[in-house]
Amino acid sequence: MAKIVVINGTPSLVSRINAVIEYAEGDLRERGFEVERINIAELPAEDLIHTRFESEAIVKANGLVAEADAVIVVSPVYKASYTGVLKTFLDLVPQKGLAGKIVLPLFMGGSLAHLLAIDYALKPVLSVLGARHILGGVYAVDSQAVRNDQGVVELAEELKLRLNSVLEELADETAYKAARKSGE
Numbered sequence: 001m002a003k004i005v006v007i008n009g010t011p012s013l014v015s016r017i018n019a020v021i022e023y024a025e026g027d028l029r030e031r032g033f034e035v036e037r038i039n040i041a042e043l044p045a046e047d048l049i050h051t052r053f054e055s056e057a058i059v060k061a062n063g064l065v066a067e068a069d070a071v072i073v074v075s076p077v078y079k080a081s082y083t084g085v086l087k088t089f090l091d092l093v094p095q096k097g098l099a100g101k102i103v104l105p106l107f108m109g110g111s112l113a114h115l116l117a118i119d120y121a122l123k124p125v126l127s128v129l130g131a132r133h134i135l136g137g138v139y140a141v142d143s144q145a146v147r148n149d150q151g152v153v154e155l156a157e158e159l160k161l162r163l164n165s166v167l168e169e170l171a172d173e174t175a176y177k178a179a180r181k182s183g184e
Contacts, residue, residue, distance in 0.1 A: 002178040004028055004170075005068040006037040009075035009086025013041055016145040017076050017108045019153035020138075020163070024072060024106065027167045033174065036064050040089045048088040058092050065093060069181075070102040070174045071131075073122065077109030081121040090125055099130030102177065104170050105137035106163075108145065115139050135169055138162050 006025065010017050025035045038061045040048070047055035065071060075082035103126055105118045118137045126134055144156040155163075 001032065001034050002069045002174045003034045003036065003067055004070045004072065004174065005064045006035065006072045006074060007065070007086070007089065008037055008039045008041070009073065009083045009089070011041050011083055011085045013039060015076060016142065016147070016153050017074060017106075017140075019145050019155055020106055020108065020140060020159075021072075021074055023155060023160070023163060024167055027164070028171065031171045033171065036068070038064055038089075040085045043089065048085070048092070051088075051092060053092060061089070062093060062097065065097055065101075068101060069178055070104065070170060071098060072104045072106060072170075073126070074106045075108075075122075077107055077114045077117045080114050081117055082107070087125075090129065093129055095128075096130035098126060099132070101131060101133070102170060102173050103131045103134045104166060105134070106140075107137065108140045108142065110142050112139075112141060133173070135166060135173070138166050 006021055008021055021037070025037065028035050043057050043061060044055065046052070047058050052058060075086045105122055107118055109117065118139060123134055140159050144159040145153050147153050
């Protein structure tokens with residue numbers, strides 16, 4: 001069974017972007033993938049800030065990345081880029097830690113003004129980490145994930161359609177890669 005790891009780069013575990021993550025995880029599990037999540041906000045802050053590569057929590061998180069066939073990188077957009085929390089974790093991923101992995105970025109920002117944050121801020125870092133197969137990703141705006149009266153975040157239908165399309169692409173590419181790998 002192919003493995004997919006989600007790197008959640010939001011500093012808040014109650015962020016609306018978590019609804020996007022849950023939607024993606026549910027879709028991929030229904031397709032038969034094993035899905036794990038790394039919530040960077042739950043990693044020890046001192047290990048992240050002081051770049052403690054040998055930290056048990058960091059070693060475990062990097063192990064999940066190493067075992068994955070595909071990686072989903074999720075972040076809200078702050079100051080025209082991904083979060084500092086995500087950057088501190090990516091700084092701890094081994095130099096070629098994303099080599100051979102299919103990578104899917106999922107971002108959410110306040111407006112379309114930062115639509116290119118994936119291309120200009122994230123993709124160069126992913127490339128340095130060895131990623132060569134980076135899917136186009138999805139950039140959502142806050143208004144596409146709204147809390148209802150019960151406090152549940154509802155995703156706009158247009159966002160769901162875009163997520164469905166990119167998740168299908170991720171699933172197809174990951175399944176193809178896993179089949180090739182097992183046939184070698």
